[in-house]
Amino acid sequence: MSKDQLLTKLWEQYVEITPSALKIHELLEDKGEEIKNDHIAIRTFNDKRVNIEVLEKPFLNVGYEAKGEYHFETKKLFAKHYEHATDKDAPRIFISELELEKCSADLQNTVENLLNSCDQNAFNNPELVLSGSVWNGNSQAVYKSLLEESEYAAWMYVYGFRANHFTINTNALKGFKTLEELNNFLESSGWELNSSGGKIKGTPEQLLEQSSTLADLYDIDFEEGTLKVPSCYYEFALRYPMSNGELYQGFVASSADKIFESTDVKLQKAL
Template sequence: MTTTEIFDTLWMEYTQRTPSAQKIKDLFIDKGNKIINDHVAFRTFDDPRVDIDVLAKPFLAVGYIESGEYTFVAKKLYAKHFEHATDKNAPRVFISQLKVAEFSTELQAEVKKMIDAIPENELNSGELVFKGRLWEQPSFVVYEKLQEETEYAAWLYVNGFCSNHFTVDVNELDTFSSLQEVNLFLKENGFKMNTSGGEIKGTPEEYLEQSSVLADRIPVVFKEVTKEITSCYYEFAFRHAMKNGKLFSGFIAGSADKIFESTDMKL
């Protein structure tokens, strides 16, 4: 697959889970904008069978390289971001993983059970990012138990391996000059913003400002019951020039920490 094919495939799957993203994209296009994707994010566990390095394989194969790493102490996460070595217009890729050993033995057992159930050919395919949930139909009882410890694991249990969010590059919008204008436009069109840590995460002094709408909720058929559960969300990023004149290209852990909460059921 080429870089374009990878992101086209991911976008098709993502918009099926996240109908609001296509609606938002269309609203921006109708205002005369071309949408450039700043980054796509994925979630996984730190089990070596499915960890960051495994999910990164399709991107490494088309020329991506590691470009930064991040630790989220409170959420017990570790992450890396990747950039294309030569194509500066290619979206960044952000992959985080849960530090499973830092949770209860019950959660560790459930995660192991999930991963043990993945067919060997899928684990070795190098294409986990496209595969979604590869274990049995989820149990609402298990979902709630996971949720008590971490929303992240509960979300993964239901959604599996997929694009957690795409991100509009606000710098490239023609009819908006700030993230504040973008957020106002979204709210005027009926979308609810993630306000955890403030509507805008980050500052010009940190060279990155981010915001996101709350995740869509889609019906999930559990073993016991059908419930509407958070799927994915759309993010918006405005990057500022550093002292050398170049736009900041990395991520701010403190801001990303709050962006993660866009999928929290309680928001």
């Protein structure tokens, strides 16, 4: 699979459960904007069968290289980001994993049982990152028990391996000079933004500003009945030049920590 095929498949899966992203994409295109993608984020567990080293493979195979590493102590996450070696317009890839050993025994057992229940050959699939939920994630009780401890784990239980969010490169937009202008336009068009830690996360001094919509609510048919579960969100990033004049390419952990909360059920209920 080529780089463009991989990225296109990730986008197609993403908009299938995140219709708001496609609507925002079209809204900006109608204003004459050409949308460029800053980065794509993917979630996983740090179990050796599905950890970052497994999910990075298809990206390494199409020319991506590992760059920065990030730790999120409160959410018990570790992440790495990747940049394409030759295509500077290719989106960065951001892969995070839940550090299971830092979680409760109950959560660890639940995740281990999930992974053990799968056809183990599924984890050797070179397209695992596109496979969604390879386990039977249809128990509302399991979902809610995971949610009590880790929204991240609960999201993984339902949605599995797929893009968690795409990100508009705000620097490439012609009609918006600041992220605040873009946010105001989106809100005036009826979109709710993630306000955790402020609607804009990061500062010019940190060389990166980020904002995001709240995740769409998607109907999941559990065995106990249908429940609306936050799916994915659309992010917006504005990068600032470093001392050498080149735009900063990495991420700010404190900002990403709040962006993760765009899929948080509690944030949805606060509206």
